[in-house]
Each structure stands twice: as C-alpha cells, then as structure tokens.
Amino acid sequence: MQSLIVVVPAYNEADVLPAFHGRLMAVLDAMPIASRVLYVDDGSADNTWSLIDSLSTADERVGAIRLSRNFGKEAAMTAGLDRADADAVVVIDADLQDPPELIPDLLARAREGFDVVYATRAARDGETAFKRFTSAAFYRVMERLSDTPVPRDTGDFRLMSRRAVKALGALRERQRFMKGLFAWVGYRQTSLVYHRDPRLAGKTKWNYWRLLNLAIEGLTSFSTAPLRLATWLGLSAALFSFVYAMWILIKVLFWGDPVRGYPTLMIVILFLGGAQLLALGVIGEYVGRTYAESKQRPLYYVDEERP
Numbered sequence: 001m002q003s004l005i006v007v008v009p010a011y012n013e014a015d016v017l018p019a020f021h022g023r024l025m026a027v028l029d030a031m032p033i034a035s036r037v038l039y040v041d042d043g044s045a046d047n048t049w050s051l052i053d054s055l056s057t058a059d060e061r062v063g064a065i066r067l068s069r070n071f072g073k074e075a076a077m078t079a080g081l082d083r084a085d086a087d088a089v090v091v092i093d094a095d096l097q098d099p100p101e102l103i104p105d106l107l108a109r110a111r112e113g114f115d116v117v118y119a120t121r122a123a124r125d126g127e128t129a130f131k132r133f134t135s136a137a138f139y140r141v142m143e144r145l146s147d148t149p150v151p152r153d154t155g156d157f158r159l160m161s162r163r164a165v166k167a168l169g170a171l172r173e174r175q176r177f178m179k180g181l182f183a184w185v186g187y188r189q190t191s192l193v194y195h196r197d198p199r200l201a202g203k204t205k206w207n208y209w210r211l212l213n214l215a216i217e218g219l220t221s222f223s224t225a226p227l228r229l230a231t232w233l234g235l236s237a238a239l240f241s242f243v244y245a246m247w248i249l250i251k252v253l254f255w256g257d258p259v260r261g262y263p264t265l266m267i268v269i270l271f272l273g274g275a276q277l278l279a280l281g282v283i284g285e286y287v288g289r290t291y292a293e294s295k296q297r298p299l300y301y302v303d304e305e306r307p
Contacts, residue, residue: 002165003034003036003088003291004034004087004103004107005035005036005037005038005039005089005242006024006028006036006038006092006100008020008037008038008039008040008080008091008094008104009214010039010044010048010052010076011041011073011076012046013048013095014046014048014051016094017048017051018051020094020095020100021037022057023099023100024037027103035061036063036137037062037063039052039062039094040064041064041067042072042076043066043071045081046164048154049064053306057306061097061176062306063083063305064305065079065080065083065305066303067079067301067303068300068301069301071300073178074176075176075300078178078299079299079302081168087161088107089159089160089162089165090159090160091157091158093155097196098157099300101173102119102157103159105192106158106192110161113296114188114190115163115186115188116182116189116190117158118157118189118196119157119180119192119193120152120193121155122193146262148180148183149183150183151191154179154191154267158182161187167186167187171184172299173292173293174293174295174296175289175293183292201210221279236275
C-alpha cells in the first residue's frame with residue numbers, strides 16, 4: 001500500500017476537532033506512506049466548518065467537504081468514501097473515542113492480505129451500563145437474525161482496501177446501515193481489538209431515540225426475520241383463536257352458556273387486535289423503506305468542497 005486517506009465525518013465537533021487533528025497528524029507524520037485527511041462536515045451548526053476550512057488552507061494534505069445540510073453520519077461517511085482515492089482508506093470519528101494511534105496497527109494487519117480491518121471494542125469507557133447492555137444485545141440479535149454476519153462490538157472505525165471501497169461505492173441504497181454494508185461486501189476481513197476511550201469533549205449526537213432508529217434500520221435492512229415473526233405471530237393468534245372457539249362450542253353444546261365471559265371476550269379481542277397492529281407495523285416498516293428507495297433521491301448534496 002502506497003497511499004492512505006483518513007475519512008473523518010464530523011457534526012458539531014468544534015470542541016474536540018483541534019485536539020483530534022493534532023493527534024491524527026502526529027500519527028500520519030510518523031508513517032512511511034503518503035497520507036491525506038478528508039473531513040466531511042455533516043451540516044454542523046457550530047463553527048466546525050470554519051475550523052475544517054482553516055485546517056485545509058494551512059495544510060495541502062487536508063481536504064474538506066461540507067454537506068448542504070445534516071444528512072446523517074451514514075451519508076457523511078458515504079460522501080467521504082466516494083471521494084477517497086487511495087490504496088487504503090480509514091474511517092474514524094472525530095470525538096477521540098477511537099484513538100488515531102491505532103491506524104499503524106490497522107495498516108500492519110492489512111499488509112497481511114486483508115481487505116477490511118475493523119476495530120473491535122474490548123471496553124467502552126464513558127458509557128452507562130444500560131447503553132453498554134443495549135449495544136451488546138443489539139449486536140447479538142443482529143448476529144442471529146441477519147443473513148450477513150455483522151461483527152460484534154464493532155463501530156465504523158476500520159481500514160478498507162481500494163477494491164473494498166469501490167465495492168461499497170456501488171451500493172447506493174438510501175436506507176443505509178453502514179456496519180451491515182461493510183460486512184456485506186465481503187472480501188478478507190479481520191478484527192483488531194482495542195480499548196475505547198471516553199469522548200474527549202462535546203456531547204454525543206446519538207441519543208437513545210436515534211440509536212433505536214438505527215437498530216431498526218439495521219434489522220430491516222439486513223433481515224426479513226421481523227416479517228417472519230409477524231407471520232408466526234399471526235399464525236399463533238389464529239391457532240389460539242380456533243382452539244378457543246372450539247372450546248366455547250363444546251362448552252355450549254354440553255353445559256350451556258349463561259351470559260358471562262365479558263372479561264375473556266375482551267382479552268381475546270385485545271390480543272387479536274394487538275397482534276394485527278404489530279404485524280401491520282412491521283409490514284409498514286418494510287413498505288416505508290421500499291417507498292424511500294423507489295424515489296431514488298441522491299444520498300447527499302455538497303455545499304462546499306476543498307481539494
């Protein structure tokens with residue numbers, strides 16, 4: 001590998017960006033490989049873009065892209081990867097939870113013949129026990145339900161070869177779950193275990209609502225298991241209703257049936273209604289994603305760009 005580009009998506013990271021850039025450039029300066037940095041500002045509302053613009057002006061090795069609005073991290077990463085022309089590409093966040101000092105180790109593993117080297121978290125400092133639990137549960141559910149295995153406890157921090165990036169660029173779906181897409185392209189992949197640090201400054205942009213939506217995105221993008229679950233739930237409800245109806249019929253024929261059973265009737269109605277609404281909700285998730293894909297809107301728009 002003769003060249004390297006580090007793609008850094010950033011959204012409201014003005015508090016941490018100077019420290020991140022200093023550590024990253026120190027790493028790249030010490031490496032015997034032609035290296036560049038490409039920052040992608042995902043429509044930040046603070047002065048993130050002005051900092052990136054000044055870094056690009058001061059150092060010709062620094063490129064910059066500003067999206068026309070906040071399209072989301074998945075689209076920001078895609079914008080950077082679309083413009084990454086190098087033998088190796090590293091994706092890393094700017095919050096310094098993923099240490100730039102690990103990049104030489106990623107390169108070393110890639111030279112062993114791997115196209116993708118993803119960083120697997122051995123520990124997650126600075127996060128609550130509930131967040132660690134839900135994250136671990138999500139990856140294990142994805143591992144069981146998805147047809148494409150998604151590595152456990154692995155974020156977006158990784159190195160990819162030129163052909164892996166080119167293959168990823170051919171996937172233009174609008175509903176993007178990048179962790180799944182990284183795995184879907186295949187090629188030789190391996191992990192590098194590391195200790196994840198707490199965020200150096202600023203606030204995380206991933207609240208529980210956004211994380212829940214991302215989890216739904218991942219499950220519906222890479223698995224039809226929710227649809228199968230809705231089918232089995234419907235079949236179970238129908239079977240239960242049939243058995244219960246037979247019991248009511250037998251009871252009436254042999255013992256009669258005075259006017260009773262209102263609580264039981266309500267339980268059955270509520271159960272069937274809930275099962276139907278759940279199935280409709282699952283189907284609606286897939287229909288909504290099909291609708292979004294059918295519109296064929298661009299993944300992002302670029303407002304400004306610095307070579």
